[in-house]
Amino acid sequence: MANLEVNIHKLKLKNPVLTASGTFGYGEEFDDFIDVSSLGGIIVKATTSKHREGNAYPRMAETAMGMLNAVGLQNKGVDYFVEHIYPKLLKYNNCVIANVSDSTVEGYVEVAEKLNKLDHIHAIELNISCPNVKEGGMAFGTSCPSAIAVTRAVREVYDKTLIVKLSPNVTSISEIALAVEGAGADAISLINTLLGMAIDAEKRRPVLSTVTGGLSGPAIKPVALRMVWQVSKVVKIPLIGIGGITTAADAIEFMLAGASAIQVGTANFIDPHATVKIMAGIEDYLNRHGISDVKELTGGLML
Amino acid sequence: MKKQILDLRVLSNAKLNHNHNVLELGCDTPLPAMVPGQFAEVRVDGSPSTYLRRPFSIHRVDKGANTMHLLVKSVGDGTRNIASLTKGSLLNVMFPLGNGFTLTQNEEVLLVGGGCGVAPLYFLADQLFRKGNKVSVLIGGRSAGDILLAEAYRSFGNVYISTEDGTLGEKGMVTAHSVLKQSAFPFRMIYCCGPDGMMKAVAHIAEAKGVECEVSLENTMACGIGACLCCVVETHKGNQCVCTEGPVFNSKKLKGWTAETEIGCSLDK
Numbered sequence: 001m002a003n004l005e006v007n008i009h010k011l012k013l014k015n016p017v018l019t020a021s022g023t024f025g026y027g028e029e030f031d032d033f034i035d036v037s038s039l040g041g042i043i044v045k046a047t048t049s050k051h052r053e054g055n056a057y058p059r060m061a062e063t064a065m066g067m068l069n070a071v072g073l074q075n076k077g078v079d080y081f082v083e084h085i086y087p088k089l090l091k092y093n094n095c096v097i098a099n100v101s102d103s104t105v106e107g108y109v110e111v112a113e114k115l116n117k118l119d120h121i122h123a124i125e126l127n128i129s130c131p132n133v134k135e136g137g138m139a140f141g142t143s144c145p146s147a148i149a150v151t152r153a154v155r156e157v158y159d160k161t162l163i164v165k166l167s168p169n170v171t172s173i174s175e176i177a178l179a180v181e182g183a184g185a186d187a188i189s190l191i192n193t194l195l196g197m198a199i200d201a202e203k204r205r206p207v208l209s210t211v212t213g214g215l216s217g218p219a220i221k222p223v224a225l226r227m228v229w230q231v232s233k234v235v236k237i238p239l240i241g242i243g244g245i246t247t248a249a250d251a252i253e254f255m256l257a258g259a260s261a262i263q264v265g266t267a268n269f270i271d272p273h274a275t276v277k278i279m280a281g282i283e284d285y286l287n288r289h290g291i292s293d294v295k296e297l298t299g300g301l302m303l
Numbered sequence: 304m305k306k307q308i309l310d311l312r313v314l315s316n317a318k319l320n321h322n323h324n325v326l327e328l329g330c331d332t333p334l335p336a337m338v339p340g341q342f343a344e345v346r347v348d349g350s351p352s353t354y355l356r357r358p359f360s361i362h363r364v365d366k367g368a369n370t371m372h373l374l375v376k377s378v379g380d381g382t383r384n385i386a387s388l389t390k391g392s393l394l395n396v397m398f399p400l401g402n403g404f405t406l407t408q409n410e411e412v413l414l415v416g417g418g419c420g421v422a423p424l425y426f427l428a429d430q431l432f433r434k435g436n437k438v439s440v441l442i443g444g445r446s447a448g449d450i451l452l453a454e455a456y457r458s459f460g461n462v463y464i465s466t467e468d469g470t471l472g473e474k475g476m477v478t479a480h481s482v483l484k485q486s487a488f489p490f491r492m493i494y495c496c497g498p499d500g501m502m503k504a505v506a507h508i509a510e511a512k513g514v515e516c517e518v519s520l521e522n523t524m525a526c527g528i529g530a531c532l533c534c535v536v537e538t539h540k541g542n543q544c545v546c547t548e549g550p551v552f553n554s555k556k557l558k559g560w561t562a563e564t565e566i567g568c569s570l571d572k
Contacts, residue, residue, distance in 0.1 A: 022531070023531065029526075030528070032307070033306065057534075057535055057537070060525055060531070063354070064352065
């Protein structure tokens with residue numbers, strides 16, 4: 001039996017399979033289908049300092065091997081999260097990670113401070129990469145000074161593992177990665193969605209209420225894989241690969257490119273069993289290749 | 304009601320008209336309990352341009368035979384692919400999803416369907432009939448060829464028809480049908496499924512007549528289980544997922560669906 005445990009800074013994951021924020025609700029949506037606790041961990045829907053209604057409908061457009069979304073961080077705010085959602089997460093005995101976003105540095109800090117007190121939130125993932133909000137979100141993740149400012153401010157108030165989720169909508173993802181590593185990030189997850197657009201030619205109108213939205217799904221996998229590989233060359237902190245991962249082979253490719261763990265996102269929408277199938281597939285791969293420890297895959301690409 | 308993902312076998316595929324089919328699906332294991340108004344998310348295999356599952360109302364359930372039916376309108380490549388499945392094919396179905404209609408007992412009720420909006424109304428009419436309700440069904444379409452399943456509904460009660468071109472039933476919009484204009488309005492509840500404009504107009508009539516109206520929405524969705532938050536509708540309590548808080552809503556809960564709403568109804572929408 002191969003060892004599937006991986007470490008992301010202080011986090012011990014029982015296996016490298018996590019769920020991408022915004023694609024897995026708060027876990028309970030998947031309880032009918034899978035044993036959520038069997039995953040390496042879950043990253044729950046983004047939490048902001050205040051309640052957010054999100055963007056107007058339509059928020060979704062199907063694309064070739066993927067989809068665009070423009071949800072816009074709909075959530076009930078951190079106080080509601082602490083009071084009503086957190087208690088429901090206690091039933092999961094794996095790592096529970098909260099995704100944190102906001103429109104101001106002060107807002108990020110407020111959420112991080114409140115989550116820092118919750119024993120069963122083992123880490124936070126700083127979302128400086130949401131393309132669907134007018135202020136904040138991706139704006140923080142597309143320039144080094146603002147990425148540094150928000151990472152540093154949150155680092156000061158957050159003691160546990162701090163993951164920063166990067167936007168692919170930048171000229172050089174390596175520069176941003178280095179910047180957040182220098183600002184105190186313990187790990188980096190990448191990539192968030194690629195900014196895209198869909199048009200209804202018959203109506204001559206954009207499909208999404210926000211005109212542009214975030215592209216996810218297998219369509220973005222090659223871009224994500226390239227970015228994980230590039231960033232792995234320049235930073236020392238662990239990486240978590242995200243971008244169209246649908247099969248165990250996809251997950252293994254991200255690990256070979258340099259990721260220590262991976263997140264399954266849009267695939268959850270088509271197959272709620274995707275995560276557990278990927279876990280089983282990784283184990284099968286290790287057995288077939290006589291690899292005793294999944295950690296050996298990380299950065300194992302042969303050039 | 305635990306949600307399941309099952310590979311169901313196509314037992315029959317009946318063509319209703321040029322772009323509507325009814326698939327009869329069965330399974331070796333017992334199908335989960337379902338209520339009228341719930342829906343299924345169907346995986347589309349063999350259509351390269353289709354990535355996401357497609358939602359369909361549960362059209363009909365035969366508990367004794369352990370079968371369920373889906374009414375499929377061919378819109379794009381994905382739905383055409385499903386509509387062309389032959390007997391014996393397998394279909395990967397996630398269900399039952401969403402809430403259901405409120406089932407009244409021993410009341411006089413009206414079901415209004417426009418176009419493929421009749422899909423959830425068969426299962427509903429069947430269950431309402433069993434609960435002692437006096438069921439009437441009003442079906443609207445552009446033309447006679449668009450009126451689906453009118454005969455099938457006759458076993459549950461009165462069937463009224465309207466077509467925009469007058470080729471069957473009363474001529475005009477479904478919302479202008481005389482059954483909705485009775486001064487002594489006999490119905491205690493209206494159930495409605497169809498284009499948004501039609502449902503809004505029916506909701507407005509219900510409000511004017513002082514009766515409850517439940518509508519079944521079909522917003523574009525991805526996951527079907529409340530995870531992606533893509534299919535939201537604006538309610539008086541904020542944005543809610545059609546897939547989990549709906550697809551059935553009391554029209555009074557929806558923002559912009561009551562009196563101040565401008566009435567517009569065309570099946571073209």
